Amino acid sequence: MLEFDGLHKSYGDDHVLDGVGFTVAAGSMFGFCGANGAGKTTTMRIAMGLVRPDAGEVRWQGRALDDDARRRIGYMPEERGLYPKMRVGEQLAYFARLHGLDAAAAGRAADEWTGRLGLGDRRRDAVEKLSLGNQQRVQLAAALVGRPEVLILDEPFSGLDPVGVDALAEALLEQVRAGVPVVFSSHQLDLVERLCDSVGILARGRMVASGPVPDLRQREAGRLLRVVVPDAPPGWAGGLPGVRVVAQQGGDTLLELDADADDQQVLAAGLRTGPVTHFARREPSLVELFREAVADEGAQVAA
Amino acid sequence: MTTAMTSGRAPRTPGSAALVRLVAAREAGTRLRDRNFLISSAFILLLLVGVLVFQIVLNSGSDQTRIGVPTDDVRVAAALEVQSRALGIDLVVERYADEEAARAALAEGAVEGVLVGGRGREPALLVESGATPSLLTVAQGAVASIVVGDQLAAAGVQPQPVPDVVVRALDPQVDAGDERLVVALIGTALLYGLLVLFGQFIAQGVVEEKSSRVVELLLVTMRPWQLLAGKIIGLGALGLGQILVVAVLGVAGALVFDLVDVPGDLVGTVVAVVLWFVLGYAFYAAVFAVAGSLVSRQEDLGSVLTPTTLLLVAAFIVAFQAAADPAGAMATVTSFTPGLSPLVMPVRSAAGQAAGWEVALSVAIMLVAIAAVVRVGGRIYAGALLRTSGRTRLREALRAERA
Numbered sequence: 278m279l280e281f282d283g284l285h286k287s288y289g290d291d292h293v294l295d296g297v298g299f300t301v302a303a304g305s306m307f308g309f310c311g312a313n314g315a316g317k318t319t320t321m322r323i324a325m326g327l328v329r330p331d332a333g334e335v336r337w338q339g340r341a342l343d344d345d346a347r348r349r350i351g352y353m354p355e356e357r358g359l360y361p362k363m364r365v366g367e368q369l370a371y372f373a374r375l376h377g378l379d380a381a382a383a384g385r386a387a388d389e390w391t392g393r394l395g396l397g398d399r400r401r402d403a404v405e406k407l408s409l410g411n412q413q414r415v416q417l418a419a420a421l422v423g424r425p426e427v428l429i430l431d432e433p434f435s436g437l438d439p440v441g442v443d444a445l446a447e448a449l450l451e452q453v454r455a456g457v458p459v460v461f462s463s464h465q466l467d468l469v470e471r472l473c474d475s476v477g478i479l480a481r482g483r484m485v486a487s488g489p490v491p492d493l494r495q496r497e498a499g500r501l502l503r504v505v506v507p508d509a510p511p512g513w514a515g516g517l518p519g520v521r522v523v524a525q526q527g528g529d530t531l532l533e534l535d536a537d538a539d540d541q542q543v544l545a546a547g548l549r550t551g552p553v554t555h556f557a558r559r560e561p562s563l564v565e566l567f568r569e570a571v572a573d574e575g576a577q578v579a580a
Numbered sequence: 581m582t583t584a585m586t587s588g589r590a591p592r593t594p595g596s597a598a599l600v601r602l603v604a605a606r607e608a609g610t611r612l613r614d615r616n617f618l619i620s621s622a623f624i625l626l627l628l629v630g631v632l633v634f635q636i637v638l639n640s641g642s643d644q645t646r647i648g649v650p651t652d653d654v655r656v657a658a659a660l661e662v663q664s665r666a667l668g669i670d671l672v673v674e675r676y677a678d679e680e681a682a683r684a685a686l687a688e689g690a691v692e693g694v695l696v697g698g699r700g701r702e703p704a705l706l707v708e709s710g711a712t713p714s715l716l717t718v719a720q721g722a723v724a725s726i727v728v729g730d731q732l733a734a735a736g737v738q739p740q741p742v743p744d745v746v747v748r749a750l751d752p753q754v755d756a757g758d759e760r761l762v763v764a765l766i767g768t769a770l771l772y773g774l775l776v777l778f779g780q781f782i783a784q785g786v787v788e789e790k791s792s793r794v795v796e797l798l799l800v801t802m803r804p805w806q807l808l809a810g811k812i813i814g815l816g817a818l819g820l821g822q823i824l825v826v827a828v829l830g831v832a833g834a835l836v837f838d839l840v841d842v843p844g845d846l847v848g849t850v851v852a853v854v855l856w857f858v859l860g861y862a863f864y865a866a867v868f869a870v871a872g873s874l875v876s877r878q879e880d881l882g883s884v885l886t887p888t889t890l891l892l893v894a895a896f897i898v899a900f901q902a903a904a905d906p907a908g909a910m911a912t913v914t915s916f917t918p919g920l921s922p923l924v925m926p927v928r929s930a931a932g933q934a935a936g937w938e939v940a941l942s943v944a945i946m947l948v949a950i951a952a953v954v955r956v957g958g959r960i961y962a963g964a965l966l967r968t969s970g971r972t973r974l975r976e977a978l979r980a981e982r983a
Contacts, residue, residue, distance in 0.1 A: 325800050327966060344803070345593050352800050358793030363610065374602055375801040377591030419797065424591055 278302055279427055279458045283333035286319055286482075293319050294330070295482040301458040301475075306449065308469030309462040310567055311479030317462040318355045320479070321431050324460075325352050337427060348376055351425030353433050357416050359404045365391060365415055366400035369422045376423025383422075390418040394444060410441050417445060421452070428452055430461040434468055446472055470563040478570045485570040494560050501559040502532045502540060508551030517546055531559075599802045603810020608818050611781065620777055621822060624770070628826050631766065632833040644670045645715050648682040648691035651675050655729075656695055659722035667721065669714045682706075695719050760845045764930030765903050767853030768923050770826060771860060772896040775922075776889065778819045779864050783872030783885055785811055786961075790876050795965050804962035812865045816858075823857050849930045859943065860922030862950045864892065870957040873964040874972045884971075895923040906931035916942050918949030 279301040286294040294316045301307040311317050322328040324335045326347050334341045342350075360368055366387050373383035391400050394414040399407060404415055413436050420428060428449070434442055449459050449472065463469050469476055470490060477487035486493055506513065507528040514520055514530060519538030523531040534540060540558075547553045561569070594602070611617045645664075649656045657673050664671030674691050676682040682694040686706060693715050697703035703723045705711060711719075789795040789807075798807055827850045833839070840846045871884040898920055902911035906928050915924040915934065921942045928934045934942075956978075963977035 325796075327796060327799060348593060348801050349591075350800070352797065354793065354796045356793040356796070358795065358797050360788070360794055361792050362788075371602070371606055372797065372801075375594070375599065375798070377594050382591075 278338065279460070280336040281320065281324070282336065284320060284323055284330050284335070285332040286323065286328065286330050293482050296333075297479065297482065297484055298333070299477045299484060299487045301460055303458050304453055304456045305474040306453050306459045306461070306472055308473035308476040309460060309479065310464070310466060310469060310476060311462075312571060315479040316482045317479055318431055321429050321460070321462065324429055325350065348423075349426040351420035351423060351428045353416055353420045353430040355431035357412065359412065359415060359419065361405035362403050364401055364403055365396060365407070368404060369415070369418050372419045373422040376425075378423060386422045386424065390422050393448065394418050409436055410438055413437055414441065414444070417448070421448065426457060428457055428459040428461075430459070432463060433461050434463055434465055442468070466563045466567055476563065478567055480571045486566065490563065493566055500533050501561060502534055502543065503555060503557055503559050504530045504532060504543065504547050504553065505555035506530065506547045506550050506553050509547065510550065513550050514543060514546060517542055596806055599806045600810040600813060603802075603807055604814030604817065607785065607811050607814030611815065611818055617781070624773065624822065624826060625829070628830055632830070632837065632839070635839045636837050644672065645712065645718070646672045646674060646691045647715065647719070648674045648676055648685050648694040650679045650682050650696060651677060655726055656722065659725050660695065660718060663718045663721040663725065667714070667718060669718050671718055693719065695722065759840055760849045760930040761903055761927065763846055763849045764853065764927045765900065767850065768896070768899045768927055770823065771853060771857050772892060772923060774819050774823055774857065775860055775864050776892055778815050778861065779868035779888065779892070780885070781815055782811060782865050783868040783881055784878065785815075786869050786872035787875060787878050787881055790873065790965065791878065799965065804965055805958045808869055808958060808961055811869065812862070816861050816865060819861055820858065823854055827854055849926065852926050852929060856922040856926050859946045859950065863919060863922070863946065863953060864888065866950070866953045866957045870960050873961045874974070874977065876971070880971060891919055895920040899923040899927050902927045903931065906933040916945055918946050921946055
């Protein structure tokens with residue numbers, strides 16, 4: 278189990294992290310979402326020992342991460358970094374050795390990962406000669422080549438074409454199946470939704486939601502009701518108890534219901550205006566959960 | 581479970597020595613394939629070969645004189661050799677069966693002159709057109725000594741062997757050090773060139789890691805000081821290798837072609853230069869690395885390297901000044917100043933103006949300075965490495981170490 282516990286970090290008056298905590302089970306994938314500047318990168322850099330937290334710690338298997346434990350983590354920094362003039366194969370073997378593999382094993386690991394990420398014929402090329410997408414693959418290979426026990430990846434999918442996204446996703450799922458906990462941040466919420474067992478949403482340095490995706494959905498589910506009533510006048514549902522109109526376009530109405538509101542009352546009200554062509558509870562997408570969470574946080578801050 | 585992931589032994593935690601060695605090997609390996617490095621190395625070697633060839637040409641075209649003598653009087657040849665030794669003239673005496681043969685040799689230019697006239701004959705120096713002063717002097721002296729000997733014998737005087745004059749130099753270091761001084765200056769020039777070159781390599785390497793952001797990936801696996809030590813040791817080994825190659829080739833060349841009078845002095849001076857290279861390199865490598873860590877782009881490197889480069893240039897100039905006045909206050913003070921001493925002290929001691937304790941003191945001061953630079957510099961380096969925006973101020977870096 279990988280635990281992020283109560284992380285605080287300020288730069289002067291700027292509270293970048295304000296008690297960030299979440300856990301990632303072994304063999305599960307955790308998606309880390311949040312607006313730009315929410316503190317995702319700082320959180321990951323704290324885990325990697327690149328930033329010192331003001332408070333809190335990151336634990337792996339119950340023990341706070343130290344230099345030796347960090348060497349067992351595969352890391353992909355937000356700002357990609359490779360030696361531009363070094364050859365792909367040699368570079369990967371070098372990183373593997375820094376992570377503790379012996380020379381022979383490092384060479385094999387470099388060959389293996391270049392092959393699996395479709396870089397087999399670029400091993401002898403300098404990194405700077407590769408396209409950005411391919412450099413990205415090398416960067417990922419650098420995170421994987423040291424046989425990590427944990428993967429922490431900052432925006433690993435950004436800049437990849439769909440084929441690259443699939444190759445990366447497959448590689449990550451394989452790691453998860455091997456028992457490696459994977460944490461990655463991404464703005465591509467559909468991808469997070471598709472790949473991750475659980476997600477965390479970070480806003481202004483605070484975790485505003487975290488947990489398995491179905492749980493989060495459950496929490497929000499039942500709140501949203503979409504009703505299509507073509508002949509209804511604007512504000513037809515406004516007076517109903519426990520109902521809030523989120524949006525109305527023509528007769529297409531999105532309503533948010535309180536827990537004790539009666540949806541049958543809404544249906545009856547709709548039928549009074551004419552035919553009801555659509556009436557259904559809606560499961561929120563991760564995008565909506567994200568917007569919701571971030572908006573709530575914003576409202577709290579504003580209030 | 582993937583088979584590939586679990587194959588092989590589990591990774592082990594590499595110790596500090598292993599990490600430093602890995603970094604050092606990468607640095608050296610990268611440079612050995614770098615065209616600029618290879619070109620500069622070739623240039624230094626060419627320069628050395630050039631100096632050697634120049635010296636050989638200068639020496640061989642020198643004042644060697646060949647004189648022919650007919651063997652009808654053995655005393656002439658012997659007297660010539662004694663005279664040439666006494667006068668310090670490099671003379672080769674060719675013996676010919678008779679005067680005819682000697683004249684023939686003169687005609688074809690094998691000898692510059694022929695000394696004829698033994699017993700009872702007027703001595704004559706036969707030349708093609710004119711006699712060089714050394715030829716004339718040595719011939720004159722030889723004839724004089726024979727004649728004086730003859731006359732003394734005729735007068736019944738048994739000449740006692742003349743005692744050799746003992747040379748007692750009042751200021752033995754004035755001239756004796758000349759050759760060593762030249763060697764020390766060549767060594768200093770080489771040292772200066774290598775320090776500038778390798779200092780640049782170090783600084784460029786540091787900036788490359790910062791500008792490419794690869795440093796973040798490196799610092800996940802090692803501490804800043806391990807990275808710094810690996811860089812300095814790796815490139816230092818290359819630099820030391822280079823100066824050793826030059827030293828060995830230079831000394832071997834000088835000995836083989838007989839360019840120096842006192843090989844022991846030459847070797848001593850060269851060893852001193854090599855040892856001072858190690859000290860100077862350790863000092864400047866740390867300073868250059870720290871300077872490099874303050875900027876994030878190669879374009880900004882010039883501005884932070886200028887102070888250090890200027891210090892090196894100053895040291896170089898002072899070293900030459902010290903060669904002219906090795907006993908002066910300037911040379912004395914600078915030979916103890918950390919940063920300047922690696923270039924000045926070899927010159928001063930080659931000139932014979934530095935006592936053993938002075939060299940030891942200067943080395944000690946330099947070692948203390950290196951320790952200080954590595955300690956403070958290591959902190960600055962660690963603090964500045966992850967600040968990849970623009971230029972970092974020294975104070976900021978000192979405060980920010982892994983904040």
